[in-house]
Amino acid sequence: MAATLHDVADLAGVSFKTVSNVVNGHPHVRPATREKVERAIAELDYRPNLTARGLRKGRTGAIALAVPELNLSYFAELASFVIAAAERSGLVTLVEQTGGDRDRELALLRSPRLRMTDGLILSPLGMRQEDADALDVPFPLVLLGEPVFDWPSDHVSMRNAEAARAATEYLIASGRRRIAVIGEYEDEVFGSARARLRGYREALEAHGIGYDGRIVAHATLWHRADGARAMRELLDRGAPFDAVFGFNDTLALGAMRVLQEAGLRVPEDVAVLGFDDLDEAAYAIPSLTTVDPGREWIGRTAVETLLERIGGGRDAAPATRLADFSIVERESAPRG
């Protein structure tokens, strides 16, 4: 169907190898020949078969990105950055969704679906420490998220605990004392939720505020609906709070919606602080104070790290790279 090197060669009256040389910009090709070949290429609308090239070269020029769901805005924005960074390096990106499900994450690592790519950027959510062996894969792998696996692999993440601590201290500095949390996730032994909870507790402790489990609400996947549900639960429990720290923006936004349905004013009655600095956060009503986790840097760095691993040493020591964060002040939680 589609034209091959041979077809072009026949038309141009040269050997197919010469066509290959032209296509690859090989230096020693006579201008006249080159032009002849290029005309034939144009006429037949020849495009190299990347599958064949990939087989021969051992590199496909594609990488895979696996995230829980593109529905979650954080991952959509992250994917956007990863794809853009990959494109700048001439790579295409294949996107997988794991649903944050442990089995699907494990299956992905073992399946041959990825044998078409040169490497994987994985944002694990359901895996546990005991699954660390599964990370011993025969292709380059970069992990996103809190690096607590006991396995030597490349990580790109942010200072989750420090950021959560800073966010909590921000709320404390603004005069809040009863700070509720949404997004705790007890099963997740290694992830961001755990690290953020740790940061939260450190901040409380540093300021002599006791930890009260009644104002800490659970959420597994971090959709708006989960934030809303968690907030209803907090309200039902009846323990008072004057601020809410959502472990991500969608949780915070879902919670903010329920607060306002309940007739509570944000920030007067309850301050709300999120995490991620989604585009959406700046346009919410009220606009959402949140932690900017350096998403763009994370996406870009993940691709760079993967590329280093693909290109160079299999055996260079695995690195952990951490993004800088900052707190973005907006209406939902004004600075003190």
Add this chain to the structure above:
Amino acid sequence: MAATLHDVADLAGVSFKTVSNVVNGHPHVRPATREKVERAIAELDYRPNLTARGLRKGRTGAIALAVPELNLSYFAELASFVIAAAERSGLVTLVEQTGGDRDRELALLRSPRLRMTDGLILSPLGMRQEDADALDVPFPLVLLGEPVFDWPSDHVSMRNAEAARAATEYLIASGRRRIAVIGEYEDEVFGSARARLRGYREALEAHGIGYDGRIVAHATLWHRADGARAMRELLDRGAPFDAVFGFNDTLALGAMRVLQEAGLRVPEDVAVLGFDDLDEAAYAIPSLTTVDPGREWIGRTAVETLLERIGGGRDAAPATRLADFSIVERESAPRG
């Protein structure tokens, strides 16, 4: 590095083709042999090289999806559905971002980047009628969006004009007469913006309401920031309006934010109606009345259509498939 059929064959003491037969579930393999081979596969952690398989079979098992940006929630949610549908069919999805840029869309259609995939689902935004020739590509192609290209290709879309008309009539029925629009896009001769504007005008006309260009605001890419900018422009122009129809939800949400900054109440002073029914719309404050365009159906159907084209006739007549829409009533624009 990674194990091949040959390695497995050596270990199992059979020919490499027998291993291939086992891997492919070929019927006539003695159970004893099969088991021997499977043990060797497990021991070597063999995974078929999909690149080689793709070359041999002429199918790679991957499709490409090209959207303007994953940053735009509509496309993120659409991509999520497409990837999920593809996965159910055993396909992986490669995601490209065009930025809605004409040149990049054209480049994508011509580049060899896609020769690694079995087909493409493209959501064009910058291309124009004169570029229709570029759609004559040597691989299966399904277009998303308003089907106005004068070129026979498969299309999956929705009834943009009807939906916009229904939305406008909804606002009219609720008592609004001065209905502003955000998202008009004059350069786009074929796309959703044009069709939605047509539906809007039809509704006005049907109810004897004059079209007033002063309350129609332009936007190219449909981010929240564009909606906010457009709303500021509308307010500056000073022409009165009692409703705003955003051509998508992010535009509407950006506009709603600016309305409230300007001290206008939604929906009392100005009703707001969006388009897309993003997850976000239900949690906005106030929640956003919007058009549900059947995104999930669109994503699923696009994959199905592409698969039919890949599998079967190159020459079956191109089909246009349209999703059903519905209007979701929420707080920002209550029914009359």
Add this chain to the structure above:
DNA sequence: ATGTCCGTTTGCATCGTTGTACGATCGTGA
């Protein structure tokens, strides 16, 4: 005229897999 050299072009093997055609082996019935 011949040999050398360099720029240019070509042929062959190869990447890991599957399809086709055929050869080997087994169990069965005469």
Add this chain to the structure above:
DNA sequence: TCACGATCGTACAACGATGCAAACGGACAT
């Protein structure tokens, strides 16, 4: 014991490209 299907396994040739090494041809020096 032998012939014969049925069953199982193997050899070989692709798929379309690249890397290597050798062949070609003309220009130049000798």
